[in-house]
Amino acid sequence: GQNIDQPTEMTATEGAIVQINCTYQTSGFNGLFWYQQHAGEAPTFLSYNVLDGLEEKGRFSSFLSRSKGYSYLLLKELQMKDSASYLCAVLDSNYQLIWGAGTKLIIKP
Protein backbone atom coordinates (compact mmCIF):
# COMPACT_ATOMS: atom_id res chain seq x y z
CA GLY A 1 0.00 0.00 0.00
CA GLN A 2 0.94 3.63 -0.24
CA ASN A 3 1.95 5.43 2.91
CA ILE A 4 3.08 8.86 4.05
CA ASP A 5 4.40 9.28 7.61
CA GLN A 6 4.77 12.54 9.49
CA PRO A 7 4.96 13.27 13.23
CA THR A 8 1.54 14.11 14.63
CA GLU A 9 2.62 17.12 16.64
CA MET A 10 5.74 19.18 17.33
CA THR A 11 6.46 22.08 19.65
CA ALA A 12 9.08 24.77 19.12
CA THR A 13 10.03 28.16 20.50
CA GLU A 14 9.58 31.51 18.79
CA GLY A 15 12.78 32.51 16.99
CA ALA A 16 14.10 28.95 16.84
CA ILE A 17 14.44 26.45 13.97
CA VAL A 18 12.29 23.36 13.48
CA GLN A 19 12.52 20.45 11.05
CA ILE A 20 9.39 18.50 10.09
CA ASN A 21 10.11 15.11 8.54
CA CYS A 22 8.10 13.17 6.01
CA THR A 23 8.81 9.62 4.85
CA TYR A 24 6.93 7.98 2.04
CA GLN A 25 6.35 4.65 0.35
CA THR A 26 4.43 5.09 -2.88
CA SER A 27 3.99 3.39 -6.23
CA GLY A 28 6.21 5.69 -8.23
CA PHE A 29 7.17 9.28 -7.58
CA ASN A 30 6.46 12.44 -9.53
CA GLY A 31 7.13 15.03 -6.87
CA LEU A 32 6.51 15.99 -3.26
CA PHE A 33 4.53 18.95 -1.98
CA TRP A 34 4.42 20.76 1.35
CA TYR A 35 1.36 22.77 2.33
CA GLN A 36 0.59 24.90 5.37
CA GLN A 37 -2.89 24.82 6.88
CA HIS A 38 -4.14 27.03 9.70
CA ALA A 39 -7.03 25.59 11.69
CA GLY A 40 -10.33 25.78 9.82
CA GLU A 41 -8.71 27.26 6.73
CA ALA A 42 -7.57 26.09 3.31
CA PRO A 43 -4.12 24.57 2.80
CA THR A 44 -1.69 26.93 1.08
CA PHE A 45 1.24 25.83 -1.07
CA LEU A 46 4.72 26.06 0.40
CA SER A 47 7.06 24.03 -1.80
CA TYR A 48 7.46 21.38 -4.49
CA ASN A 49 10.46 19.05 -4.82
CA VAL A 50 10.98 16.61 -7.65
CA LEU A 51 14.78 16.39 -7.68
CA ASP A 52 17.07 15.55 -4.77
CA GLY A 53 18.40 18.42 -2.76
CA LEU A 54 17.43 21.50 -0.86
CA GLU A 55 15.07 24.21 -2.10
CA GLU A 56 15.19 27.44 -0.13
CA LYS A 57 12.41 30.00 -0.09
CA GLY A 58 12.82 32.71 2.51
CA ARG A 59 12.47 31.31 6.03
CA PHE A 60 11.25 27.97 4.67
CA SER A 61 13.37 25.27 3.00
CA SER A 62 12.42 21.82 1.76
CA PHE A 63 14.73 18.86 1.22
CA LEU A 64 14.20 15.67 -0.77
CA SER A 65 16.04 12.35 -0.96
CA ARG A 66 14.29 10.08 -3.44
CA SER A 67 16.53 7.11 -2.70
CA LYS A 68 15.56 7.27 0.98
CA GLY A 69 11.91 8.16 0.43
CA TYR A 70 12.42 11.14 2.71
CA SER A 71 11.75 14.83 2.82
CA TYR A 72 11.86 17.52 5.44
CA LEU A 73 10.53 21.04 5.79
CA LEU A 74 12.83 23.43 7.67
CA LEU A 75 11.38 26.53 9.24
CA LYS A 76 13.79 29.19 10.51
CA GLU A 77 13.27 32.24 12.75
CA LEU A 78 9.96 30.86 13.90
CA GLN A 79 7.10 33.29 14.37
CA MET A 80 3.84 32.79 16.24
CA LYS A 81 1.95 32.87 12.93
CA ASP A 82 3.82 29.69 11.90
CA SER A 83 1.61 27.76 14.32
CA ALA A 84 -0.31 25.57 11.88
CA SER A 85 -0.47 22.08 10.44
CA TYR A 86 2.04 21.14 7.77
CA LEU A 87 0.90 18.63 5.16
CA CYS A 88 3.21 16.45 3.09
CA ALA A 89 1.84 15.00 -0.17
CA VAL A 90 3.42 12.82 -2.84
CA LEU A 91 2.45 12.52 -6.50
CA ASP A 92 2.53 8.83 -7.41
CA SER A 93 3.15 7.22 -10.79
CA ASN A 94 -0.46 7.92 -11.84
CA TYR A 95 -0.16 11.56 -10.79
CA GLN A 96 -2.51 10.94 -7.87
CA LEU A 97 -1.71 12.87 -4.70
CA ILE A 98 -1.15 10.78 -1.58
CA TRP A 99 -1.47 12.85 1.59
CA GLY A 100 0.10 12.51 4.98
CA ALA A 101 -2.03 13.19 8.07
CA GLY A 102 -0.19 16.43 8.74
CA THR A 103 2.05 17.69 11.52
CA LYS A 104 0.58 20.18 13.97
CA LEU A 105 3.27 22.70 14.89
CA ILE A 106 2.85 24.62 18.14
CA ILE A 107 5.01 27.70 18.65
CA LYS A 108 5.59 28.90 22.19
CA PRO A 109 6.80 32.39 23.14
Add this chain to the structure above:
Amino acid sequence: DGGITQSPKYLFRKEGQNVTLSCEQNLNHDAMYWYRQDPGQGLRLIYYSQIVNDFQKGDIAEGYSVSREKKESFPLTVTSAQKNPTAFYLCATQTAENEKLFFGSGTQLSVL
Protein backbone atom coordinates in the same frame (compact mmCIF):
# COMPACT_ATOMS: atom_id res chain seq x y z
CA ASP B 1 -9.68 38.75 -7.75
CA GLY B 2 -9.17 35.24 -9.08
CA GLY B 3 -9.93 32.43 -6.73
CA ILE B 4 -12.06 29.57 -5.51
CA THR B 5 -15.26 30.19 -3.59
CA GLN B 6 -16.80 27.52 -1.42
CA SER B 7 -20.16 27.95 0.24
CA PRO B 8 -21.55 27.73 2.77
CA LYS B 9 -18.77 27.92 5.37
CA TYR B 10 -20.83 25.83 7.81
CA LEU B 11 -23.61 23.38 6.95
CA PHE B 12 -25.82 21.17 9.06
CA ARG B 13 -27.51 18.06 7.75
CA LYS B 14 -30.49 16.27 9.16
CA GLU B 15 -30.71 12.51 8.96
CA GLY B 16 -32.01 11.34 5.60
CA GLN B 17 -31.33 14.68 3.94
CA ASN B 18 -29.21 15.40 0.89
CA VAL B 19 -27.10 18.56 1.01
CA THR B 20 -25.08 20.28 -1.71
CA LEU B 21 -21.77 22.06 -1.24
CA SER B 22 -20.92 24.73 -3.76
CA CYS B 23 -17.52 25.27 -5.39
CA GLU B 24 -17.00 28.04 -7.95
CA GLN B 25 -13.70 29.12 -9.53
CA ASN B 26 -12.66 31.92 -11.86
CA LEU B 27 -9.07 30.75 -12.33
CA ASN B 28 -9.93 29.11 -15.66
CA HIS B 29 -8.46 25.83 -14.41
CA ASP B 30 -9.62 22.62 -16.08
CA ALA B 31 -9.13 20.22 -13.18
CA MET B 32 -11.25 20.37 -10.04
CA TYR B 33 -11.22 18.16 -6.96
CA TRP B 34 -13.24 17.44 -3.84
CA TYR B 35 -11.43 16.28 -0.70
CA ARG B 36 -12.66 15.26 2.70
CA GLN B 37 -10.55 16.08 5.77
CA ASP B 38 -11.06 14.31 9.10
CA PRO B 39 -9.04 14.98 12.25
CA GLY B 40 -5.83 12.95 12.35
CA GLN B 41 -6.13 11.80 8.76
CA GLY B 42 -4.74 12.91 5.45
CA LEU B 43 -6.92 14.46 2.79
CA ARG B 44 -9.02 11.84 1.01
CA LEU B 45 -10.18 12.28 -2.57
CA ILE B 46 -13.93 12.03 -3.16
CA TYR B 47 -14.32 12.99 -6.84
CA TYR B 48 -12.35 14.82 -9.47
CA SER B 49 -12.98 16.28 -12.89
CA GLN B 50 -10.43 17.01 -15.60
CA ILE B 51 -12.86 18.54 -18.06
CA VAL B 52 -16.44 19.74 -18.36
CA ASN B 53 -19.10 17.00 -18.43
CA ASP B 54 -16.63 14.39 -17.19
CA PHE B 55 -15.67 13.29 -13.68
CA GLN B 56 -14.13 10.29 -11.93
CA LYS B 57 -14.57 8.66 -8.55
CA GLY B 58 -11.83 9.09 -6.01
CA ASP B 59 -11.00 6.82 -3.10
CA ILE B 60 -14.16 7.48 -1.05
CA ALA B 61 -16.92 8.31 -3.58
CA GLU B 62 -19.67 6.21 -1.98
CA GLY B 63 -22.48 8.37 -0.64
CA TYR B 64 -21.44 11.40 -2.71
CA SER B 65 -22.31 12.71 -6.17
CA VAL B 66 -21.01 15.54 -8.35
CA SER B 67 -21.69 17.33 -11.63
CA ARG B 68 -19.51 19.41 -13.95
CA GLU B 69 -21.84 21.23 -16.31
CA LYS B 70 -19.68 24.34 -16.42
CA LYS B 71 -15.93 24.82 -16.20
CA GLU B 72 -16.38 27.21 -13.29
CA SER B 73 -18.57 25.03 -11.10
CA PHE B 74 -18.15 21.63 -9.41
CA PRO B 75 -20.85 21.10 -6.77
CA LEU B 76 -20.73 18.16 -4.38
CA THR B 77 -23.89 16.51 -3.06
CA VAL B 78 -23.65 14.56 0.17
CA THR B 79 -26.46 12.05 -0.01
CA SER B 80 -28.35 10.30 2.77
CA ALA B 81 -26.35 7.18 1.89
CA GLN B 82 -23.26 8.79 3.44
CA LYS B 83 -23.69 7.66 7.02
CA ASN B 84 -20.77 9.57 8.51
CA PRO B 85 -20.69 12.91 6.69
CA THR B 86 -19.28 15.08 9.47
CA ALA B 87 -16.01 16.45 8.11
CA PHE B 88 -14.27 19.45 6.58
CA TYR B 89 -14.75 19.47 2.81
CA LEU B 90 -12.21 21.12 0.53
CA CYS B 91 -12.54 21.96 -3.13
CA ALA B 92 -9.38 22.46 -5.17
CA THR B 93 -8.31 23.29 -8.71
CA GLN B 94 -5.17 22.57 -10.67
CA THR B 95 -3.60 23.78 -13.90
CA ALA B 96 -1.75 20.56 -14.77
CA GLU B 97 -1.33 17.16 -13.13
CA ASN B 98 2.08 17.91 -11.65
CA GLU B 99 1.23 21.40 -10.51
CA LYS B 100 0.20 22.65 -7.09
CA LEU B 101 -3.41 22.64 -5.97
CA PHE B 102 -5.33 25.82 -5.22
CA PHE B 103 -7.84 25.30 -2.42
CA GLY B 104 -11.10 26.93 -1.49
CA SER B 105 -11.73 27.98 2.11
CA GLY B 106 -13.66 24.81 2.94
CA THR B 107 -17.08 23.81 4.23
CA GLN B 108 -17.55 22.26 7.66
CA LEU B 109 -20.44 19.81 7.49
CA SER B 110 -22.03 18.54 10.67
CA VAL B 111 -24.95 16.25 11.39
CA LEU B 112 -27.86 17.45 13.53
